[in-house]
Amino acid sequence: MSLRTPLGRVLGLGSAKNGTDHWWAQRVSAVALIFLGGWFGYSLVRLESQTYLDVIRFIGQPLNAVLLALLSLTLAYHSYLGVQVVIEDYVHTPGTKVVSLLLSRFAHVFVAIAAVYAILIIGIG
C-alpha cells in the first residue's frame, strides 16, 4: 500500500517538488550560450580597440545590439539557474535560504535589465 496522497501521485514530482523544468531550462540556455558566447568572444577579438568610439560603433550595429541583448538575458537566466542550485545545495537554514534565493533573483533581474537598457541607450542614442 502506498502512503502517498492521490494528488502527490498525480503530480509525480517527489520530494524535490519540481519536475525536469529547471534541468531542461539550464540545458537550453547552455546551448544558446555556446553560440552567443562564441559570437561575443569572436567579436571581442575582431574589435579594433576597446576605446569608446569603437565600442559604440560595434553596439550601434542593430544585429550586434540584438545579439548582445540576447547574450545578456541568457547569461542572467543561466546564471540565476546555476546560483539557485548552489544556494539550495549549501544553504540549509530555511530563512537564510529564502532570503539568499530572493536576493539572487533580484540581483540577476537587475543586471539583466541594466545590460539591456544600456544596449538600447547606445543603440538608439
Added chain:
Amino acid sequence: MSNSGRPLSPHLSIYRWPITMVLSILHRMTGVAMSIGLIVFAAWLMQTAAGPEAHLRFNYMMSGTVGKLLLIGWSCAFFFHAANGVRHLVWDTGRGFDKRQADRSAWFVIAFSVAVTAAFWWAAL
C-alpha cells in the same frame, strides 16, 4: 554536528582526488565566478551608455594588474565552463560515462580551455 561520536562515512578530505572530481567542482566554481563577472559585464555596458568619460574610467579600472588578472580569469572560466558544459551535454545523451572516457574528456577540457584562453588573448592583444 549533533551526532558526534557516531561513525561517519569517509569524507572528501580522505580521497585522492580523481581528475573528474576536480572538474566537477571547478565547473561550479567557474560558474559562480562568472556570475560575479556578469556584474562587471553589465557595468561595462552601463558605463559605455553613460558616455566617454565613464567608459574611460571603466577601462582604466580594468587595465590595472588586478583588473587584467580578473579578465584573464573570467575568460578562462568561460572557455572551461563552456567546454565542460558540452561534456555534460554529451553525458546527458547517456554517452561518455566509462571511467577511461570520463578521464580523457576531463583532460581534453583542461587542455582546450588553457589553449583557447591563450589563443584568445594572443589574438585580442
